[in-house]
Amino acid sequence: MVAQNKMFLGNYGERWFDFADVLVPLVEFGGLHGYVRLSGSSLGSLLGISQQAAARRLIKAAEAGFVNKRQSVFGFEYMLSDKAKNQLSGFLSTFSKRPEPKRIDAKVFSGVGEGRFFLELRGYRKQFEQIYDFKPYPGTLNLKAKQSVLDLFKPFPTKIVNGFRTGGRTYGLVLSYKARIHYNGQNQECVAVFPQISRYGDETVEVIAPTSLRKKLGLADGDIVELEPILD
Amino acid sequence: MVAQNKMFLGNYGERWFDFADVLVPLVEFGGLHGYVRLSGSSLGSLLGISQQAAARRLIKAAEAGFVNKRQSVFGFEYMLSDKAKNQLSGFLSTFSKRPEPKRIDAKVFSGVGEGRFFLELRGYRKQFEQIYDFKPYPGTLNLKAKQSVLDLFKPFPTKIVNGFRTGGRTYGLVLSYKARIHYNGQNQECVAVFPQISRYGDETVEVIAPTSLRKKLGLADGDIVELEPILD
Structure with a gap:
């Protein structure tokens, strides 16, 4: 077997925390359980960045498969994808684990x-x-x-x-x-x-x-x- | 009472997810429960960024009070601060809450x-x-x-x-x-x-x-x- 480069944190761009700036707000606003109406303008205002930068982050997170996006008559709506939910669940279970001596x-x-x-x-x-x-x-x-x-x-x-x-x-x-x-x-x-x-x-x-x-x-x-x- | 600008996500630079690139790896490597030996070189390699950029992120996270830092004979070690643990626990409880109809x-x-x-x-x-x-x-x-x-x-x-x-x-x-x-x-x-x-x-x-x-x-x-x- 040939040596492989193990990605202890996963591959860049495929790890939820590379998109934490988008995913955490989405969780905070109910995006685990349904579509949140969210624009570059409102995300930018919440994050303290420009509307354009915020819109780009939403697009990147959608392209990487971490958010599902839909368009309605009243604008774009987003929710967390299953990929994002799974990675976040994994992280939160790591967070909850205590170091118990076990053989x-x-x-x-x-x-x-x-x-x-x-x-x-x-x-x-x-x-x-x-x-x-x-x-x-x-x-x-x-x-x-x-x-x-x-x-x-x-x-x-x-x-x-x-x-x-x-x-x-x-x-x-x-x-x-x-x-x-x-x-x-x-x-x-x-x-x-x-x-x-x-x-x-x-x-x-x-x-x-x-x-x-x-x-x-x-x-x-x-x-x-x-x-x-x-x-x- | 005068109108106040409510920070739904907290103030920029004081929110854990602004430092997710540093805090998530620290959690993944046991930094909730003790000091992790971590250098700009190894963090950079894990994140796919330069050693210098990674070192800057570690410093920023320490300055913002999200990581505790100590120096030993064998290099710098870091662990999550109580501030980071508390904010992450809050997020975890948001993540775990389900939308239940309740009056x-x-x-x-x-x-x-x-x-x-x-x-x-x-x-x-x-x-x-x-x-x-x-x-x-x-x-x-x-x-x-x-x-x-x-x-x-x-x-x-x-x-x-x-x-x-x-x-x-x-x-x-x-x-x-x-x-x-x-x-x-x-x-x-x-x-x-x-x-x-x-x-x-x-x-x-x-x-x-x-x-x-x-x-x-x-x-x-x-x-x-x-x-x-x-x-x-």
Whole structure:
């Protein structure tokens, strides 16, 4: 499988919050449940921008599929599209989730050695050392769960490792979270990482630690460990 | 009391959605519950804008009091401020409210004749006639409740009447909603209006109808009527 650039926030222009200036007023004025009569003039006055700028924003939001538009004898009317409602519902459920310590089962598997390669890159290694105050063992433990591991970690505050460019190649940013791994009555603090450019999906996570987790915990491919996010 | 310009969406620069590009990513990355390590570089990469533009947005959001910022040995960290959390919670509760028909008690009182004056202005009259397909009786019935009438109407889709400028004076926009007024076993369809420029607060509403509501329903100052929003 080829590495893909994961869009943690979705693609620009297809994310509701790129059109928040239009969508939030529409929600505030009842546009979830029916058509709101709204003109560039009134939107501009409400937003404190020009009538022309407001009209352009309404058109952009309609073109991006976030608002449905209809024309009646008394002017244009708008309401939120299902796409907008779905994205907003997703955001609001994120907003309502609390970071609860919860363990997830995940299976150990062998990667293709990329983890080691990336951890040896100065651009990443220095940041991990500074953020987590340890020298990472040069290799990652790959874990695969039956559900999204990223969803479990998302309510916890991430430490984002910056991407960089070196040797003519671009290395993407990495979401990282403090975690603990449990196996066979032992446990070890570690860091769960979700690279923006990755060949794996959200049900997979790479784990780094000061020592080799395979050696320390006695792990082999196929073993099932428990992983839990922890607050600082 | 002097007429005030009501900010239906709050003042520009003090509304969370003016900073949605920063606040939504912060929520998505756990910034409700702790500090997220976030740089202009990583935010820019996530938003598809330049590092410099992203850094400016973070600064603006911090200056406006929507994010708390701290510096550690490994870079800047941000989390949502209480102001941002409160505004977002308010939006979330608006989003979750459904338009349920519900009546509110309100007391009839005499205004200072402004309602008639405004309804006789062509800029408003033409719009009301087009939207609601009747010629409004030239005068409004003023009602005062013990709670916010606007909050009751807000989940219903509004028909916003545009503001305009004439004779060197600016007339603000008006939120209008279809409604029904009940009194003494009778009822009458009407339109509830909330002018942006008004001497009254949200617990007061002006009601317009094709005929004089005082005459048709036999109302006098001090009488208590019931008002309910209705869907089209």
